[in-house]
Amino acid sequence: MLIINSVGVVVIALIIWWFWLYKPKEAELGENDLVITVENGTYSPSRIKVPAGEPVELKFIRKDESPCSETLLIPELQISDTLPLNKLKSIQLPALKSGEYAFHCQMQMYRGQLTVN
């Protein structure tokens, strides 16, 4: 029983670490065309580094048929747009101040983050 309980506690700890504490690496919005793929419940890459102080363009392609993935929201920038299926969609961002900006679908199941600095 002790083993089972320990395993259970470890599983809980792993859930907390993996989903909340761990910060995955950020992709950089650099020279080469970075396209964010919307598929299987995720944005990939989901964490994107963006330079501060200059307008940038984010490119999305949605390959997920689920209607959940259709809407893209960046609440702090008051951006909401529709991502067409299997088509590249560019989202223009104004020059941003340093900080973190979340982007997500209507229901926040698809989540990503822009790190501006």
Added chain:
Amino acid sequence: MSTTKTESGGVSCHEDGTTTPPHDHHAHKANHHSSGNNSGPQELIIEGAGCASCVGKIESALKAVSGVENAEMNFAQRTVSVTGNADAADLVKAVEKAGYNAKLAAAESEDDALAEKEKSDQAYYKRLMKETWIALSLGGPLMAYALITGEVNVNTTTERIAWLIVGILTFGVLYFSGKHFFVGAWKSFLNHSANMDTLIALGTGTAWLYSMVVVFFPESVPEQARHVYFEATAIIIGLIDLGLALELKARGRTSEAIKRLIGLQAKTARVIRDEKELDIAIEQVLMDDVVRVRPGEKIPVDGEVIEGHTAIDESMLTGEPMPVEKAVGDTVAAGTINKTGSILFKATRVGKDTALAQIINMVKRAQNSKPPIGRLADVISAYFVPVVMIIAVTSALVWLNFGPNPAVAFAIVSATTVLIIACPCALGLATPMSVMVGVGKAAEAGVLIRNGEALQTASKISAMILDKTGTITLGAPKVTDILVAGEQDENTILKLAATLESGSEHPLALAIVESAQEKGIETGKVSNFNAIAGHGVQAEVDGKTLLFGNEKLMRERNIELGDFVEKAQGLAAEAKTPMYFAVDNKLSAIIAVADPIKEDSIAAIKRLQHNGIRVVMLTGDNRATAKAVAEKAGIKEFFAEVLPEDKSKKVQELQMEGEVVGMTGDGINDAPALAIANVGFAIGTGTDVAIESADITLMRGSLHGLADAIAVSKATLRNIKQNLFGAFIYNVAGVPVAAGILYPLLGVLMNPVIAGAAMAFSSLTVVTNANRLRLFKAQEH
């Protein structure tokens, strides 16, 4: 995997190996555009260019077309920019000859995008239904067998073999009908995120794995726990697929309003270029193109009439049922319908700049924005799935430690049921679905709501400030009375007064000049014009000295007024502005000017007051007239003699009193007051709406729009609250019950199949409830 092109220039990789077929109708549209085009580069979208080496081939194929100066391809975007004056159809043909498909970038319209979306939704729906049937056709009989015989235990070798076969079949179901849950769960796991897929995959995966363990190693679990849960696995997958399919259908209905707006757009336009009439797609109409519209046709783009005369039905944009007369110089708006005559007009706004396109864009944006009430649900959604996973593990541990025999079976069932019943979707959908329908419903009533926040605040408005001129009144002062005092008749008085005022720019002067024009009276020549500030004007016409102004002016000049002073007071009490007119120092008439109250203002104000809203009028006019107008309009409170720059102070005053203030104005002069109010309403005049200036724009001039806007926002907020409440309660009650909290009391544990059904239909319920808003009707006018 194959690579295909996309409309806006992207590349798409279909995993199933299909390619998007070329869209013939686009090529067809391109053919229409055969007059050549010198107005900048033409953009082509290329399909089927999978490798970088295609670039050279496509570019040289295009450069070989006569008229092409240069062709440059952007490989990442799969677009080519072609300069020169080549025929678009020839360009498409050249690319096709080189082995690729091409179409004009401009040919992508809202309509096409919508049609394509519907097509892909339809395909997705069919796939989900197929998956549902596969899963249920295995799960149904299995469940019937389990219920009828009660034999789902694995004891003998024959049973083991039989259940192994069923287990393999169930795996088939998991693969065919549930693959997307597992792939989604895994991909998001790798991405450190978790969603609905994670819960379903974990729940059904656990049930199936446990069952397989029982089949292969029955001895490893206590005898009473040797159950298999294959039927639950199959049925849960089937029910959730069914739920997704039905939700997809229901979601389609939430966007009906925007579809109707998009449907207003014409598909083609008849333009005159190089003295030839051409039918072209509306996306290809350029600024300053001359467009011909015949009776019964839709106006394709915004423009100004340059030839002809007609009546146009603008009701779809303004809600005004009467067709509007249009002659040379008048503006026409895209999406409206030409009724009687044939006209030529010059395009002034095309593509995304037309009023209709801007309205569509604004409605779309607003539909996707979220009111503050939804934020708590967002925060919960963000932590929801991992928390449910933790609850599932904890619940299993509690059963293993403290549960009765067979503890392991109870642990598995409770963990599975917790994972299956928890529904982040219902919570996440609660707000956006209602906003989608509510904003669309408002747009149908001619009310454009900027965003979710405006929608929510509008539902709480306690005081409404109405600007007088142009909001309560028509905004166009008119001569209402001419009380003759001397020898001249009305027409002579009007002629002299209009002549006198023709040099003045005062709005009241304009009313007099217009009145004369309406009666066909020509004005004469004026000399020695003199404006006496705060009093009136003086001039000489036909050798007569004319004096026009207020009582003070007349008294100063010792002009006998007699009982006309009382008559003037009577006019003021009727919300009219009386002015004295004297010829050669003798009173000739009183001319009264008034800005009539809009026909339906009184009823609309009553509606607002009936809803418990404190209505306050704001005007720069003098107290007496303001009082009269307010009384006539049924308004008890008013601010008179307010300078334009002080309007926003009045808004603040009410806010200080604790009111949630709505401010209604024309959106141009009142911009600061609109901005400072909790909700700023701009009244649009016709199709020339000042979309950017307010939180809520009323497309028709009527104040009923205000009451409609508040009613729609109240209904939407009520709907959101129902949804959020339902989703919260569902999860807050469902998860503990699934974990077995009722077991110590009632000795029952929830069946995972019930959990699957509950989960599948919880989000469907939310969407369906949001759809009820479609039936909402603003109170009768």
